[in-house]
Amino acid sequence: MRIALDAMGTDRAPATEVEGAIEALRELDSDIEIVLVGDQEAIEVELARHEGAPLDRLHVQHAADRVLPGDAPAAVVRRKPASSIVVGLRLQADGHADAFISAGSTGAVMAASLFVLRRLPGVERPSVATFFPTQKKPVLLLDAGTNVDCKPRHLVQFAHLGRVYVRDVLGVEEPRVALLNIGEEPGKGDELAQETYRRLADEPGIRFVGNLEGREIVRGDCDVVVTDGFVGNVLLKFFESIAQFIVGLLESELRRADVGVDLKEAFRVLDYSEYGGAPLLGVNGVSIICHGDSPPKAIMNAVRVAAQAVRSGMVGDTAAELARLRPDEETP
Amino acid sequence: MRIALDAMGTDRAPATEVEGAIEALRELDSDIEIVLVGDQEAIEVELARHEGAPLDRLHVQHAADRVLPGDAPAAVVRRKPASSIVVGLRLQADGHADAFISAGSTGAVMAASLFVLRRLPGVERPSVATFFPTQKKPVLLLDAGTNVDCKPRHLVQFAHLGRVYVRDVLGVEEPRVALLNIGEEPGKGDELAQETYRRLADEPGIRFVGNLEGREIVRGDCDVVVTDGFVGNVLLKFFESIAQFIVGLLESELRRADVGVDLKEAFRVLDYSEYGGAPLLGVNGVSIICHGDSPPKAIMNAVRVAAQAVRSGMVGDTAAELARLRPDEETP
Numbered sequence: 001m002r003i004a005l006d007a008m009g010t011d012r013a014p015a016t017e018v019e020g021a022i023e024a025l026r027e028l029d030s031d032i033e034i035v036l037v038g039d040q041e042a043i044e045v046e047l048a049r050h051e052g053a054p055l056d057r058l059h060v061q062h063a064a065d066r067v068l069p070g071d072a073p074a075a076v077v078r079r080k081p082a083s084s085i086v087v088g089l090r091l092q093a094d095g096h097a098d099a100f101i102s103a104g105s106t107g108a109v110m111a112a113s114l115f116v117l118r119r120l121p122g123v124e125r126p127s128v129a130t131f132f133p134t135q136k137k138p139v140l141l142l143d144a145g146t147n148v149d150c151k152p153r154h155l156v157q158f159a160h161l162g163r164v165y166v167r168d169v170l171g172v173e174e175p176r177v178a179l180l181n182i183g184e185e186p187g188k189g190d191e192l193a194q195e196t197y198r199r200l201a202d203e204p205g206i207r208f209v210g211n212l213e214g215r216e217i218v219r220g221d222c223d224v225v226v227t228d229g230f231v232g233n234v235l236l237k238f239f240e241s242i243a244q245f246i247v248g249l250l251e252s253e254l255r256r257a258d259v260g261v262d263l264k265e266a267f268r269v270l271d272y273s274e275y276g277g278a279p280l281l282g283v284n285g286v287s288i289i290c291h292g293d294s295p296p297k298a299i300m301n302a303v304r305v306a307a308q309a310v311r312s313g314m315v316g317d318t319a320a321e322l323a324r325l326r327p328d329e330e331t332p
Numbered sequence: 333m334r335i336a337l338d339a340m341g342t343d344r345a346p347a348t349e350v351e352g353a354i355e356a357l358r359e360l361d362s363d364i365e366i367v368l369v370g371d372q373e374a375i376e377v378e379l380a381r382h383e384g385a386p387l388d389r390l391h392v393q394h395a396a397d398r399v400l401p402g403d404a405p406a407a408v409v410r411r412k413p414a415s416s417i418v419v420g421l422r423l424q425a426d427g428h429a430d431a432f433i434s435a436g437s438t439g440a441v442m443a444a445s446l447f448v449l450r451r452l453p454g455v456e457r458p459s460v461a462t463f464f465p466t467q468k469k470p471v472l473l474l475d476a477g478t479n480v481d482c483k484p485r486h487l488v489q490f491a492h493l494g495r496v497y498v499r500d501v502l503g504v505e506e507p508r509v510a511l512l513n514i515g516e517e518p519g520k521g522d523e524l525a526q527e528t529y530r531r532l533a534d535e536p537g538i539r540f541v542g543n544l545e546g547r548e549i550v551r552g553d554c555d556v557v558v559t560d561g562f563v564g565n566v567l568l569k570f571f572e573s574i575a576q577f578i579v580g581l582l583e584s585e586l587r588r589a590d591v592g593v594d595l596k597e598a599f600r601v602l603d604y605s606e607y608g609g610a611p612l613l614g615v616n617g618v619s620i621i622c623h624g625d626s627p628p629k630a631i632m633n634a635v636r637v638a639a640q641a642v643r644s645g646m647v648g649d650t651a652a653e654l655a656r657l658r659p660d661e662e663t664p
Contacts, residue, residue: 148521189480190481214566215572217573218573230521231562231566238546238550243574245466246575246602267578
């Protein structure tokens with residue numbers, strides 16, 4: 001299989017992407033090939049630094065342009081058709097690649113993915129999903145900020161998108177789906193949560209385990225958590241900053257006490273680079289979004305996850321799952 | 333001044349409350365008196381354990397009943413009029429106390445406070461506010477879960493409630509008010525956030541500093557953050573659990589490495605017991621809610637905060653601030 005990797009997305013592009021790609025080809029299954037998409041010259045300079053890189057499985061697709069932080073996400077396809085994001089996604093849409101990965105602007109990757117890959121039938125709102133670390137396995141939360149002012153039916157769709165992803169990519173047989181809420185009992189929460197609860201409880205194919213309060217996320221007693229993108233985004237960004245804050249408090253205390261402990265292992269569970277990026281679910285293809293400050297390891301993990309999504313037939317499974325749902329645009 | 337303290341609220345009631353009250357009287361200003369409200373016999377047994385307690389400033393008001401976890405909050409005033417929560421609040425309403433503190437059920441304290449103390453004119457929805465630790469000073473976030481499905485005008489009222497509290501109780505001269513949102517620019521967010529932004533930008537008396545993303549809370553660059561109670565509650569509960577989770581990761585790693593470091597100082601900033609409870613704002617009185625698992629220090633800090641609220645005239649100042657707002661029930 002072939003995975004298109006935007007080489008111009010990270011803060012240290014394309015060095016990080018090239019290093020991550022080489023690491024992935026060395027570590028992961030040998031049926032994986034990677035197409036680095038971006039400034040050919042810059043990519044080749046980076047490739048030359050890595051002796052013995054598996055060049056037979058490493059291709060370069062030139063893209064003359066790149067998306068910059070100031071670019072309006074919605075205008076990228078029209079205004080920057082030669083950008084690495086658009087060129088990489090087109091490789092997949094045209095059948096020259098099976099998946100796309102980028103550490104560029106989340107908004108731009110999303111908008112371009114929607115335009116180039118298109119939504120799957122039955123999906124009104126594709127959704128970016130992210131993993132939260134827990135005491136057990138990481139939990140997939142969606143929506144992570146793509147969709148605000150959601151209706152109950154959107155959250156039900158998120159439940160299906162998340163459930164198929166976790167089953168196919170993580171191998172969880174019957175994923176448990178929970179609704180983020182401000183109380184445990186049915187009937188708790190705002191109007192959206194109350195109505196979504198009723199629908200999820202009746203939804204075929206969904207193993208609904210009920211409401212989940214903010215404090216319970218960390219317990220890891222479910223596999224998928226659905227919520228409106230406003231809540232998901234605030235929570236995700238808060239989590240990333242508070243984790244850093246707490247680790248910082250601690251490191252300065254250990255420094256003060258002059259204690260040399262390597263906390264890398266303890267905090268590995270908090271490290272997003274372990275999770276392989278945030279998938280955009282509900283489009284007709286595999287599109288994975290990584291942090292702009294991803295290290296090579298995060299890129300490698302995104303390749304691993306993308307390959308697993310391709311291998312499992314996640315997109316086809318999602319399409320089949322959503323096709324079973326009656327189109328129901330009239331319901332709120 | 334006299335502060336009514338529900339002695340039956342904590343998990344180890346009344347021992348914790350009695351200890352916290354004695355500590356407060358010893359540490360804080362000598363014009364403070366405390367009325368312990370609850371089972372007189374149990375309270376006196378506890379008091380007898382503390383030699384040299386300042387009994388001249390420590391009173392007991394018997395309450396024959398107590399609110400239990402299963403009690404429906406809205407029914408407490410009617411069904412348990414002799415509970416320590418209702419009796420304690422009535423002391424304040426009748427002029428025998430200037431403030432009320434409880435570590436009992438948040439819902440019950442809130443419902444009973446609303447009924448007994450009543451809302452201030454101009455306040456449609458009283459709001460529980462809580463402090464979040466930051467890299468600088470703690471930041472007051474409201475609503476913390478009292479009010480869901482808020483309208484923009486409710487969030488504007490929260491802004492006023494929070495601003496007066498922070499100014500009077502924390503002594504911040506011109507508190508900076510931010511709107512929790514999923515992007516920095518105006519126009520970001522869901523419908524509620526977009527319209528609230530417009531209103532806060534024009535609101536007299538509010539020093540509005542714009543949108544604040546989830547990741548920026550921890551920076552502490554504002555004094556008050558307003559948001560809907562759904563978001564606030566999810567965030568607050570998530571924060572408490574994730575802080576515990578991360579500290580736990582760390583402690584087990586340090587144990588494994590056999591390193592004896594006292595992390596108490598490093599994590600002091602994360603410790604809610606430093607913050608003195610969550611005030612219910614917008615009622616005609618001072619009502620402070622503490623965690624059920626509060627240690628005596630948290631009770632003492634709640635007394636400190638309640639005393640400061642009384643001394644500063646917080647309730648009168650809030651009434652004056654809200655009276656300036658035009659009643660505007662028609663606007664969304």
